[in-house]
Amino acid sequence: MATKAAASPVGIFGGTFDPPHLGHVAAARRAVRALGLERMLFVVANDPWQKSPDRTISPARERVAMVEHAIGDLEGFEVCTLEVDRGGPSYTIETVRELERSQGVVEPWIIVGSDLSLTLDSWEDAHDLKSLVRVAVLARPGSPLALPAGWRAVALDSDDLDISSSQIRHAVANGQGINDFVPESVIRDIAAFDLYA
Numbered sequence: 001m002a003t004k005a006a007a008s009p010v011g012i013f014g015g016t017f018d019p020p021h022l023g024h025v026a027a028a029r030r031a032v033r034a035l036g037l038e039r040m041l042f043v044v045a046n047d048p049w050q051k052s053p054d055r056t057i058s059p060a061r062e063r064v065a066m067v068e069h070a071i072g073d074l075e076g077f078e079v080c081t082l083e084v085d086r087g088g089p090s091y092t093i094e095t096v097r098e099l100e101r102s103q104g105v106v107e108p109w110i111i112v113g114s115d116l117s118l119t120l121d122s123w124e125d126a127h128d129l130k131s132l133v134r135v136a137v138l139a140r141p142g143s144p145l146a147l148p149a150g151w152r153a154v155a156l157d158s159d160d161l162d163i164s165s166s167q168i169r170h171a172v173a174n175g176q177g178i179n180d181f182v183p184e185s186v187i188r189d190i191a192a193f194d195l196y197a
Contacts, residue, residue, distance in 0.1 A: 020070040023163035045090035069185035091124040172196035
């Protein structure tokens with residue numbers, strides 16, 4: 001009997017998404033095509049514990065709304081609110097275990113940029129996480145593409161969209177346009193939620 005993972009491979013694209021941008025969507029599309037994924041879960045972090053000590057993070061529900069609008073009705077793309085619903089610091093290992101318990105998802109693909117790939121061993125319960133997931137590392141402009149040692153990892157080409165959420169936050173704060181970086185629906189959210197100004 002085939003496992004659910006074999007029949008329906010799942011990708012986990014976790015992040016702060018503050019805000020989500022066209023680079024996120026392009027990276028997810030690239031991973032779906034390269035890995036043959038049937039579902040791509042955009043997992044919005046509640047409290048990204050490796051980032052929150054250094055800057056103010058926008059409210060989680062507002063980031064969820066922006067991701068919903070960023071991915072729209074793209075086939076196979078879903079917003080996953082497990083970490084927001086759980087509250088507290090967000091740990092990928094807990095999300096992976098919950099997806100296995102609640103949805104039968106096994107051996108999902110974790111999608112990370114090359115800027116994060118060598119930090120995986122610092123993630124919560126990294127030793128256990130390593131045995132539960134596969135990792136797809138997307139090339140990112142300015143970051144050398146290196147696969148994490150000891151992880152089941154593959155390298156994927158990127159679409160070379162050199163966009164970062166911090167760049168967008170900075171642009172909004174300085175009254176600059178961001179139309180080339182985020183969907184129109186997200187621009188409306190940023191204004192409605194009064195973010196980054």
